Amino acid sequence: MSRSPTHAITRREALSRLLGLGVLASTGCAPSTGDASAPAIALPAQVPGEEVAARSRYADDVDALCDVLLPTELDASGKVLSPGAREADVDGALRIEDFVAIASAQGILPALADADVRRLSGGADAFRAVLNAELAVLAARHRPLAAFRDLPRAVQEQIVVDAFDDDAQRPLVLVARAACFVAFLGAVTNDIGLRAVGFPAFESFEDGLAVSGYPRTKSGRLVDASTEDLARLAGKGDLDDYTYNRAPAPTPGDDLTTVLDASGDLL
Amino acid sequence: MAGGFHDIVIVGSGFGGAVMAARLGAHAKTLAKKPSVLVLEKGWDGSGKLDPRSDGGPVNAQGNRFRHTLSPAYTSKVAQVFTDPRGTYQRGAPSMNVIAGKGFGGGSIVYDGVSLRAPAEAFEQVRDGRRLWPSFYSRAALSPYYAMVEQRLGVHRLAWTDASAPHHQLATKRDFVFAEGCRRIGATAVPLKLADAGDANEGWWNQGQRFEGRQDLTKNYLRDARDSGVVMWSGCEVEHVAPTKDGYVISGTDRRGGAAVPFEIECRVLVVAGGAVGSSGLLLRSVDRFGDARALDPAQMLGKQVSANGDYGVSGVVGRDYEHDVEGHKGKPMSSFCPSFFGQHKFVLIPFYAAPLYLALGGASTLLRPREPAASGRGSTGIARDATGLEERAFGLAYKKRLMTFGPRMLTMGCLAIDACEGEISLARSGTGCDVSWRETSATTEARWKAAVDAMRRIYEALGGEMYLDAYRKDGTVSTAHPLGGCRMTERGDAAGVVDTCGESLRNRNLFVVDAAVIPSALGVNPSLTIAAVAESIADRLIRGAGTEALADRLA
Ligand SMILES: Cc1cc2nc3c(=O)[nH]c(=O)nc-3n(C[C@H](O)[C@H](O)[C@H](O)COP(=O)(O)OP(=O)(O)OC[C@H]3O[C@@H](n4cnc5c(N)ncnc54)[C@H](O)[C@@H]3O)c2cc1C
Numbered sequence: 001m002s003r004s005p006t007h008a009i010t011r012r013e014a015l016s017r018l019l020g021l022g023v024l025a026s027t028g029c030a031p032s033t034g035d036a037s038a039p040a041i042a043l044p045a046q047v048p049g050e051e052v053a054a055r056s057r058y059a060d061d062v063d064a065l066c067d068v069l070l071p072t073e074l075d076a077s078g079k080v081l082s083p084g085a086r087e088a089d090v091d092g093a094l095r096i097e098d099f100v101a102i103a104s105a106q107g108i109l110p111a112l113a114d115a116d117v118r119r120l121s122g123g124a125d126a127f128r129a130v131l132n133a134e135l136a137v138l139a140a141r142h143r144p145l146a147a148f149r150d151l152p153r154a155v156q157e158q159i160v161v162d163a164f165d166d167d168a169q170r171p172l173v174l175v176a177r178a179a180c181f182v183a184f185l186g187a188v189t190n191d192i193g194l195r196a197v198g199f200p201a202f203e204s205f206e207d208g209l210a211v212s213g214y215p216r217t218k219s220g221r222l223v224d225a226s227t228e229d230l231a232r233l234a235g236k237g238d239l240d241d242y243t244y245n246r247a248p249a250p251t252p253g254d255d256l257t258t259v260l261d262a263s264g265d266l267l
Numbered sequence: 268m269a270g271g272f273h274d275i276v277i278v279g280s281g282f283g284g285a286v287m288a289a290r291l292g293a294h295a296k297t298l299a300k301k302p303s304v305l306v307l308e309k310g311w312d313g314s315g316k317l318d319p320r321s322d323g324g325p326v327n328a329q330g331n332r333f334r335h336t337l338s339p340a341y342t343s344k345v346a347q348v349f350t351d352p353r354g355t356y357q358r359g360a361p362s363m364n365v366i367a368g369k370g371f372g373g374g375s376i377v378y379d380g381v382s383l384r385a386p387a388e389a390f391e392q393v394r395d396g397r398r399l400w401p402s403f404y405s406r407a408a409l410s411p412y413y414a415m416v417e418q419r420l421g422v423h424r425l426a427w428t429d430a431s432a433p434h435h436q437l438a439t440k441r442d443f444v445f446a447e448g449c450r451r452i453g454a455t456a457v458p459l460k461l462a463d464a465g466d467a468n469e470g471w472w473n474q475g476q477r478f479e480g481r482q483d484l485t486k487n488y489l490r491d492a493r494d495s496g497v498v499m500w501s502g503c504e505v506e507h508v509a510p511t512k513d514g515y516v517i518s519g520t521d522r523r524g525g526a527a528v529p530f531e532i533e534c535r536v537l538v539v540a541g542g543a544v545g546s547s548g549l550l551l552r553s554v555d556r557f558g559d560a561r562a563l564d565p566a567q568m569l570g571k572q573v574s575a576n577g578d579y580g581v582s583g584v585v586g587r588d589y590e591h592d593v594e595g596h597k598g599k600p601m602s603s604f605c606p607s608f609f610g611q612h613k614f615v616l617i618p619f620y621a622a623p624l625y626l627a628l629g630g631a632s633t634l635l636r637p638r639e640p641a642a643s644g645r646g647s648t649g650i651a652r653d654a655t656g657l658e659e660r661a662f663g664l665a666y667k668k669r670l671m672t673f674g675p676r677m678l679t680m681g682c683l684a685i686d687a688c689e690g691e692i693s694l695a696r697s698g699t700g701c702d703v704s705w706r707e708t709s710a711t712t713e714a715r716w717k718a719a720v721d722a723m724r725r726i727y728e729a730l731g732g733e734m735y736l737d738a739y740r741k742d743g744t745v746s747t748a749h750p751l752g753g754c755r756m757t758e759r760g761d762a763a764g765v766v767d768t769c770g771e772s773l774r775n776r777n778l779f780v781v782d783a784a785v786i787p788s789a790l791g792v793n794p795s796l797t798i799a800a801v802a803e804s805i806a807d808r809l810i811r812g813a814g815t816e817a818l819a820d821r822l823a
Contacts, residue, residue, distance in 0.1 A: 068662070068663065069662040069663070070662065070667055071663065071664050071667065073664060073667070082667070082671065084667070093338070096338060096339065096340045097340065099339070102339045102340060102343045103339045105339075105343060105347065105348060106339040106342050106343055106346070106347075106348055107348035107350065107364055107366065107625075107630050108339055108624075108625075108628055108630075110350075110354075110630075111350050111351070111352040111354070157660075157663060160660075160662065161657075161660065177628075177661070177662055178628060180662075181624055181627045181628055182337065182338065182339065182624065184624075184627075185337065185622070185623050185624035185627060185670075186336060186337035186338050186339075186624050187335060187336045187337060187338070188336060188337075188338040194623075196671060197623055197670055197671050197673040197674055198594075198596070198671070198673055198674015198675060199596055199673075199674065202335070204328075207327050207328050207329075207334075208327065208333070208334025208335050208336055209327075209328070209329070209335060210335035213435075213480075214434075214597055214598065215434065225433075225434035226433070226434075241440075241597075242439045242440055242594065242597035242598030243428075243434070243437040243438060243439055243440060243443075243598065244428075244440055244443045244591075245428045245437060246427065246428045246443075247427035247428050248427065248443055248446035248447055248450060248456065249447070249450055250450075250455070251449065251450040251453060251454060251455040251607075253453065254453060254454055254455045254607050256455055256457065256606060256607065258610055259386075259606045259607070259609045259610050260457065260606050263424065263460070264383075264424045264457060264458065264459070264460050265383055265384040265386075265460065265792075266383065266384070266385070266386035266606055266609055266615070266791065266792060267386060267387060
């Protein structure tokens with residue numbers, strides 16, 4: 001079976017996003033706000049304090065928080081070494097209708113108090129507004145007049161640590177963290193995060209088809225094990241398989257005949 | 268309000284409901300009056316083949332509606348999680364999480380296909396001087412029924428290596444690594460028995476198996492039921508049952524087509540098969556509708572003594588120097604197990620694929636290091652601190668990097684133990700849902716888990732790696748995909764249960780519970796084969812009228 005190039009965002013698009021972010025990061029420019037992933041609310045202009053970056057590369061504080069929770073890894077030149085929540089389209093995860101309620105119902109979020117569910121529900125824009133407002137307050141506690149997104153990373157991280165420890169703030173960061181990881185590892189709108197952790201690319205994202213089987217060649221071609229010579233492929237270093245096809249060494253002295261019957265069930 | 272009458276109504280379509288639908292459906296066809304059989308399932312028809320009115324998405328190129336995404340908007344169509352709302356959120360409070368399938372096929376649409384017969388001693392457990400299982404049941408008594416299920420599901424044992432075995436019937440690299448770890452601590456791993464649909468699997472979806480590779484019940488028992496003329500409605504949640512003069516009335520909501528339409532259906536014979544939590548919840552909600560003479564729960568046992576089947580999952584990594592990659596996401600999600608500890612400690616160990624999303628969020632096991640690696644027991648240790656005295660964080664670059672070991676070095680495993688049924692199911696404060704809880708772990712269960720956790724930690728260490736902190740040691744959270752009990756079977760007249768050995772309510776003729784809810788003890792192995800075998804045995808006795816009134820007479 002050959003791979004179809006029908007990812008929700010194509011690999012080329014993903015790549016250009018990554019490269020684009022790398023360039024943006026290196027130039028310190030904010031990404032365009034005209035695209036669908038832009039936050040829905042306009043933020044008041046912030047007055048940068050002494051130690052903050054001259055210009056933010058984040059669209060808003062929530063955007064920055066997502067990068068703290070599941071960061072894009074950049075090298076010194078701003079090249080993306082490994083993608084993070086933002087490349088994986090965390091905004092798309094946050095836009096899932098009733099995200100808080102269904103994420104709780106699916107065990108992705110712990111059971112939140114009813115009041116928190118109410119506070120954090122009401123759509124992505126509402127959640128974002130609440131979270132941006134909270135982050136503004138938290139940031140101001142550390143640096144008056146500074147926006148969360150403009151704070152040094154160490155301070156941002158400390159704010160997040162404190163928020164996880166605070167009963168009132170914890171639900172907010174839990175929801176944001178869940179959205180980041182759902183986007184990254186849940187194949188919501190792309191498979192960028194999954195590939196970053198070592199999974200093969202989806203064969204067809206639109207059809208919801210991840211991988212259609214093993215063994216395959218390293219380049220992704222499905223191998224018919226009944227007709228092709230796996231040993232030869234392995235010898236060439238071109239086999240991506242899930243079995244070593246050999247038995248593990250026996251365990252001296254461990255006699256299973258007292259617990260296991262001949263068909264492989266416990267006695 | 269929609270309504271109507273069906274002779275037999277089955278609520279739920281998992282291992283209990285599907286077997287009953289297939290067997291009673293086939294039998295009904297042979298009866299002169301051709302009684303009608305209806306299955307009501309609250310989830311959708313992911314197969315796209317059972318309910319023409321199901322309003323799922325379009326059938327895809329694979330011939331079904333399943334997709335490989337963990338977006339909660341999608342997973343809420345195929346699975347449900349029950350939790351203790353007083354638990355996880357308030358850190359440190361005891362809690363429990365139960366995951367179950369939802370939709371035609373019940374748990375089979377998300378399961379791993381492991382199909383083991385329960386060990387003989389699971390049936391022989393005694394508590395307070397009483398055998399937990401009714402005397403009718405034993406491993407030997409269930410053997411013919413196990414064989415029937417194995418035959419229908421195409422269960423076979425995998426091999427480590429065999430030139431003549433199809434590639435997909437071989438265990439995985441993960442198993443090889445696990446087996447080597449077991450060997451290094453003096454134990455042995457062997458290949459598992461599995462139901463699979465002949466596919467070479469594809470370790471990705473949340474349980475790592477492509478849907479058309481999974482031997483789910485829509486391909487066998489439910490298909491048989493449909494072919495016998497059993498009518499199946501998806502999207503129909505039963506909320507209450509109540510007795511009538513000569514049967515039952517079932518009320519609920521039909522959500523097909525988007526709108527929530529109430530329905531009320533009458534029947535002569537009612538089979539409740541909503542799973543351990545689903546069935547217990549439905550009966551708990553309905554208790555008030557049954558008077559004293561027909562009390563549903565005369566012994567106040569509904570929802571009580573629920574087993575987690577001793578489930579305890581951990582994650583960790585093998586060492587960088589270990590010669591093999593694990594690549595846990597490839598191959599079947601479960602394909603070997605280690606029975607070496609069962610004789611002494613009553614647990615087996617199983618390596619499995621766990622989706623990195625769930626590991627990252629830490630519901631059952633975390634990617635954090637434990638402060639005291641050798642600690643075991645509920646809430647026994649916290650998160651490790653780094654050199655500067657700060658706790659490791661479940662976010663940030665270091666955490667992401669740990670996650671990125673997922674492909675090559677991550678190894679996830681768990682134990683299934685004979686626990687002492689410490690769980691409880693209760694009605695949620697609002698809505699039609701249920702809560703679950705696990706207040707205290709008995710000394711017996713704790714000792715078994717301690718031995719299991721110790722063995723698993725030693726396996727990681729023997730492979731040069733380490734075991735991460737799990738939610739039981741951190742927060743006291745018990746997580747299970749194998750809830751059992753809630754409507755326990757008992758000898759008729761015995762006060763310690765809810766239904767008799769045929770699954771029939773003690774005081775309500777023709778009201779049956781046939782699913783995980785009636786299983787009165789932990790099994791020590793994955794339970795689906797036993798649930799289905801018990802259902803086969805109940806269907807057989809009902810059809811033959813052996814030890815109970817025959818179905819034909821009940822419907823006359
Ligand atoms: C992720 C996962 C992996 C697993 N892997 C394995 C494995 O490899 N091997 C194994 O042996 N077991 C496995 N299990 C466990 C196995 O799936 C369950 O033990 C089994 O499905 C229970 O069967 P059941 O008939 O009791 O209920 P279920 O299979 O849970 O079916 C109950 C059905 O009833 C429906 N329902 C509930 N309430 C209502 C209502 N009020 N109205 C209408 N419908 C209702 C539900 O939607 C559901 O479809 C796994 C479980 C999970 C969640």
